Amino acid sequence: MNSATTYQQTEYAIDAKGLTKRFGEKVAVNKLDLRIPKGRIYGFLGPNGCGKSTSIRLLTGLLEATEGEINILGKPLLGHEESLKTRIGYMTQKFSLYDNLTVQENLIFVAAIYGFSGRRKQARIEELLAMYDLEKQAKQFAGSMSGGQKQRLALACATLHSPELLFLDEPTSAVDPENRREFWERLFDLCTAGTTILVSTHYMDEAERCHSLAIMEEGRKRADGSPQALMDAMPANVVEVSGSGLRQLKQTLGQHPNILSTAQIGAHLRVLVQKGIHNPVEFISQLSDGRHAQLARPSLEDVFVTCTGDRHVD
Numbered sequence: 469m470n471s472a473t474t475y476q477q478t479e480y481a482i483d484a485k486g487l488t489k490r491f492g493e494k495v496a497v498n499k500l501d502l503r504i505p506k507g508r509i510y511g512f513l514g515p516n517g518c519g520k521s522t523s524i525r526l527l528t529g530l531l532e533a534t535e536g537e538i539n540i541l542g543k544p545l546l547g548h549e550e551s552l553k554t555r556i557g558y559m560t561q562k563f564s565l566y567d568n569l570t571v572q573e574n575l576i577f578v579a580a581i582y583g584f585s586g587r588r589k590q591a592r593i594e595e596l597l598a599m600y601d602l603e604k605q606a607k608q609f610a611g612s613m614s615g616g617q618k619q620r621l622a623l624a625c626a627t628l629h630s631p632e633l634l635f636l637d638e639p640t641s642a643v644d645p646e647n648r649r650e651f652w653e654r655l656f657d658l659c660t661a662g663t664t665i666l667v668s669t670h671y672m673d674e675a676e677r678c679h680s681l682a683i684m685e686e687g688r689k690r691a692d693g694s695p696q697a698l699m700d701a702m703p704a705n706v707v708e709v710s711g712s713g714l715r716q717l718k719q720t721l722g723q724h725p726n727i728l729s730t731a732q733i734g735a736h737l738r739v740l741v742q743k744g745i746h747n748p749v750e751f752i753s754q755l756s757d758g759r760h761a762q763l764a765r766p767s768l769e770d771v772f773v774t775c776t777g778d779r780h781v782d
């Protein structure tokens with residue numbers, strides 16, 4: 469193997485091909501291909517049951533794939549599970565904290581698992597308590613903390629050993645918007661320090677913060693790219709209609725073969741019109757009996773609608 473090949477291989481934190489997991493008849497993950505460059509935040513966006521957690525468990529080596537190849541941090545996962553464990557962090561969907569241990573004791577427990585002892589252990593725990601704003605809670609039982617505090621402690625535990633690659637499975641489902649916002653700032657701090665992050669979510673606004681993402685449905689990847697690239701490549705234009713009788717209009721427009729979706733957002737009807745339609749605003753205005761129509765900026769939710777469900781465009 470020449471050095472150019474080696475360099476190319478290790479550029480990706482995750483390089484997986486044809487990843488498939490079956491549970492009996494159920495195909496939880498279906499021929500998933502993934503290439504995630506180092507130092508990026510990559511998202512899995514999809515509804516409950518689309519295979520996000522199973523994919524993460526396959527990529528961390530906790531679950532064995534039925535088919536497919538996985539390379540993590542430049543090494544095949546198969547046969548390197550043990551050595552890779554120290555280079556990977558994983559924050560599970562339900563924070564895996566010990567409720568009846570204090571914040572500090574939770575950190576001590578995780579530190580022991582990763583072989584930290586003496587001064588090194590103490591210094592790292594002090595550093596994490598300060599970094600995650602948990603100094604005042606150090607002696608508090610984890611079970612008595614707020615959702616946001618638990619989340620910060622779970623992140624501190626998952627990153628205690630300074631992993632190069634961090635997996636976060638729906639990390640913000642139990643916290644309020646302000647804590648989510650703050651949590652994402654911390655993720656970008658980690659990313660800037662060189663950590664690659666794979667985060668699963670079913671929140672559109674969260675997915676929009678990722679450098680790039682995969683939209684998943686029923687175990688398959690429906691689309692993949694940066695949020696902007698996904699919006700640019702959307703096979704539909706977005707037209708907003710305003711006026712009266714929008715509920716009735718929604719029914720009418722929803723029947724049209726060139727309309728992929730309609731949804732009411734406040735006082736507007738948001739209509740996704742197939743890209744083949746030459747002048748989408750005039751097209752919708754005519755179908756809407758002259759109600760006011762105008763082009764709107766696509767959102768990630770629009771992308772999601774066009775690449776999933778019955779009317780998705782392959």
Ligand SMILES: Nc1ncnc2c1ncn2[C@@H]1O[C@H](COP(=O)(O)OP(=O)(O)OP(=O)(O)O)[C@@H](O)[C@H]1O
Nearest residue numbers: 491494495496514515516517518519520521522523
């Ligand atoms: N151990 C298992 N045995 C059988 N079926 C499973 C198992 N684990 C997951 N599944 C099924 O595989 C599919 C994907 O589940 P998975 O948990 O990966 O989805 P998800 O996108 O992470 O959703 P959620 O956020 O609800 O966990 C689901 O239909 C689920 O019921």
